[in-house]
Amino acid sequence: MRDPKTARRDRRSRFEQRLRGRIPKPPGRAIDPARGQGRFADDEDDAPTPGRGGLVGGVVNRLGPKGRFLAAAVVIGALITAGDLFWERYTNQTAISADHANAAQVGLGHSLYDQHCAFCHGADLAGKPGWDGDFPDGGRPPLPLEGTAPIWRLSDRDLFDVIKFGGQPFSPPSYRNEMPAFEADLADADIWAIIAFIKSRWPEDVHTRQKEAAAEQGS
Secondary structure, three states: OOOHHHHHHHHHHHHHHHHHHOOOOOOOOOOEEEHHOOHHHHHHOOOOHHHHHHHHHHHHHHHHHHHHHHHHHHHHHHHHHHEEEEEEHHHHHOOOOOOOOHHHHHHHHHHHHHOOOOOHHOOOOOOOOOOOOOOOOOOOOOOOOOOOOOOHOOHHHHHHHHHHHHHHOOOOOEOOOOOOOOOOOOHHHHOOOHHHHHOOOOHHHHHHHHHHHHHHOOO
16 A cells, blocks of 8 residues: 555646646747756847848847938948049049149149159249249249249140150250150159149139130140
């Protein structure tokens, strides 16, 4: 005959087992033994997974609509800025004329002028004293380039040729022109940039004179 206490304990154990089997488990909230104390199986759903966009996807989801809009605006702005810089660099490297209204070309020309031209013509483009004296045999000091000298008599193409090939090929044989040639030092686009910078310092009336002189010469 079984002990009454043992029999009651067995009956209570079977009753508890049947009771647990009838209580529905909350979906996704079963304790996961492999994950340790106090953790639930659905905790894994809270972590970013590759199938749900990974870490980046989790960050984007947490930004909210306004945050995503601002992030997209920043990315678009960065792409536009990069595109502008690329285009400016490309146009400067392929220029075939001088545009004194083009800030990027003028900026490049300013830098190149400081490197190659300022030593003779001055950082302020004022030239050297005595440039307007009488020099029948040549050797004239560097003339001003900011518009006070009659540089407007030369077309942009003339200015380009003088900078590239030097002044001597365009002077009488008996005249000593000390303007050096920069053909070996400057690309054509760089020379156009320097001309753009020089012309950006001219008053408007000097631009008008140059246009009129070019029209008279048919260039």
